Amino acid sequence: MLAPSYPITTPRLTLRAFTEDDLDDLYAFHSLPEVARYLYWEARTREETEAALEEKIGRAEIRSDGDALSVAVELRETGRVVGDLTLFWRSEENRQGEIGYVFNPACHGRGLATEAARELLRLGFDGLGVHRLYGRCDARNIPSYRLMERLGMRREAHLVENEFFEGEWSDELVYAMLAREWRAQA
Structure with missing residues (x-):
């Protein structure tokens, strides 16, 4: 189980649970076609963003296999939500x-x-106690895979034309890190 003790602060950010007050900030970027380009949803209307926000509010902790944790990323200098993080517990057994x-x-x-x-x-790694974390992205989403590389994740797979996405075949990249690799870089 994981129920983060919020807020989590970094030098410039506050990570916390989503609230209903985050609608305007979330809509500001969920509504942009360039943000949704490589995601499994289209640019969202305000109503769609509101529905997504309600789902995020309900994902404040991980209790069992298959759950997801949604985390709002607030820029401390402005108090605005500028990011949307998700941690999925894909397999408790593994x-x-x-x-x-x-x-x-x-x-x-x-x-x-x-x-x-x-x-x-x-x-x-430290809160949920996973052995392996991975991230996936469309191979054309250069900023996404570069972020995973900056985090120290290694590329494990390049799946060629594995999805028919938005009317065309697309490649997917899979990056991962093991708990021992996380501890070694800490």
Whole structure:
């Protein structure tokens, strides 16, 4: 089980549970086509963002296999939510988890996603006690796979044309890190 003790602070960010007050900030980037380009949802309307936010609010802790934890990333200097992190518990038996992240492009290039995602790894390894965390992305999503590389994750797979995504075949990259690799870099 994982019920984070919030807030989690980094030099520039506060990580916390989502609240209903986050709708405007979340909509500001969930509504952008360039944000949704490599995700499994289209740019969201305000109503779709509100529904997604309600789901995120309900994912405040991990209790069992198959659960997901949603974490809001707030920029401390503005108090605005600029990122959306997810930690999935994929297999309790095999102690496997998956990470996901979405950030407001207005904040790209400042290292904020790396700062936040490192805390997501910490929650997975130190909080949930997983053996292996992985992340997946479309091979064309260069910022996403570069983030995983900055985190110290290694590329484990390049799946060629494994999904028919938005009307075309796309490649998928899989990156992973083991708990012993996490401890070695800490």
